[in-house]
Amino acid sequence: ETGVTQTPRHLVMGMTNKKSLKCEQHLGHNAMYWYKQSAKKPLELMFVYNFKEQTENNSVPSRFSPECPNSSHLFLHLHTLQPEDSALYLCASSLGVTGTVNTGELFFGEGSRLTVL
Amino acid sequence: AQKVTQAQTEISVVEKEDVTLDCVYETRDTTYYLFWYKQPPSGELVFLIRRNSFDEQNEISGRYSWNFQKSTSSFNFTITASQVVDSAVYFCALSETRWGYGGSQGNLIFGKGTKLSVKP
Numbered sequence: 001e002t003g004v005t006q007t008p009r010h011l012v013m014g015m016t017n018k019k020s021l022k023c024e025q026h027l028g029h030n031a032m033y034w035y036k037q038s039a040k041k042p043l044e045l046m047f048v049y050n051f052k053e054q055t056e057n058n059s060v061p062s063r064f065s066p067e068c069p070n071s072s073h074l075f076l077h078l079h080t081l082q083p084e085d086s087a088l089y090l091c092a093s094s095l096g097v098t099g100t101v102n103t104g105e106l107f108f109g110e111g112s113r114l115t116v117l
Numbered sequence: 118a119q120k121v122t123q124a125q126t127e128i129s130v131v132e133k134e135d136v137t138l139d140c141v142y143e144t145r146d147t148t149y150y151l152f153w154y155k156q157p158p159s160g161e162l163v164f165l166i167r168r169n170s171f172d173e174q175n176e177i178s179g180r181y182s183w184n185f186q187k188s189t190s191s192f193n194f195t196i197t198a199s200q201v202v203d204s205a206v207y208f209c210a211l212s213e214t215r216w217g218y219g220g221s222q223g224n225l226i227f228g229k230g231t232k233l234s235v236k237p
Contacts, residue, residue: 002161042121043208043227056224088160105152106225108162 003027006091006109014117015081021112023074023091031096032074033106034066037088049074050096081116088113119144121211123228130199131236138194138231140209146170150212151185151192152225157205165207168192199235206230 004025013019025032034046048056049068063085065077074091092106120143130136142151149170154162166176168185176183180197196203210225 002163004161040229042229043225045224048224090160090162092162105164105167106162107164108154111160113160 002107004107004109006112010113012115018079021076025093029093030071031094033092035090083116086116119226121228123231125231127232129234133198135197138207140192142190142211152210153194154208155205201235204235206232
């Protein structure tokens with residue numbers, strides 16, 4: 001139990017569907033992240049939120065739309081995805097405390113395995 | 118540009134063997150952090166260790182040990198007397214120190230990972 005919960009664990013969707021991935025952290029952290037893990041590729045950072053504000057968008061296509069309503073919840077809204085978007089999507093959180101070096105120690109969820117048909 | 122290279126894609130050992138996972142990194146920063154994470158079949162990445170660039174002392178934690186060599190930009194990970202439960206994908210990562218609104222951000226750059234299989 002890492003304190004970061006992701007739902008659903010598995011998702012199959014067609015290219016015209018709209019779905020959302022949800023992440024919740026119970027660690028009192030202020031920074032949350034979405035990473036994409038594809039086969040044979042390094043983990044790719046997608047988005048970073050620090051104190052509910054998006055501070056990083058790593059050139060992610062607009063068919064992925066993140067939402068961070070508060071420091072404990074992070075969503076990834078999906079629409080008109082492509083088969084190459086099939087991957088494991090990992091959510092993570094870290095301290096992100098003002099004035100303190102964030103050493104980048106991330107706590108990860110178990111991921112949402114997405115398959116786009 | 119920052120980069121992490123894990124040249125070993127897959128390693129297979131027999132239980133009780135020692136195994137070393139290699140990690141080489143590139144960065145222009147003078148202050149940075151290095152990490153190892155373990156990803157078991159369940160999917161989540163589990164934090165193992167963090168090292169800052171000013172601390173080259175090697176570290177031992179039970180059967181795990183880490184060798185940080187700044188001169189060769191390497192941060193290798195050794196498992197002594199491996200066990201079947203050690204089977205997982207292991208990721209080395211590099212974090213720069215950046216400052217922004219609300220504090221600093223440590224974006225992690227991951228290597229491609231090394232899949233370790235420990236057979237009984």
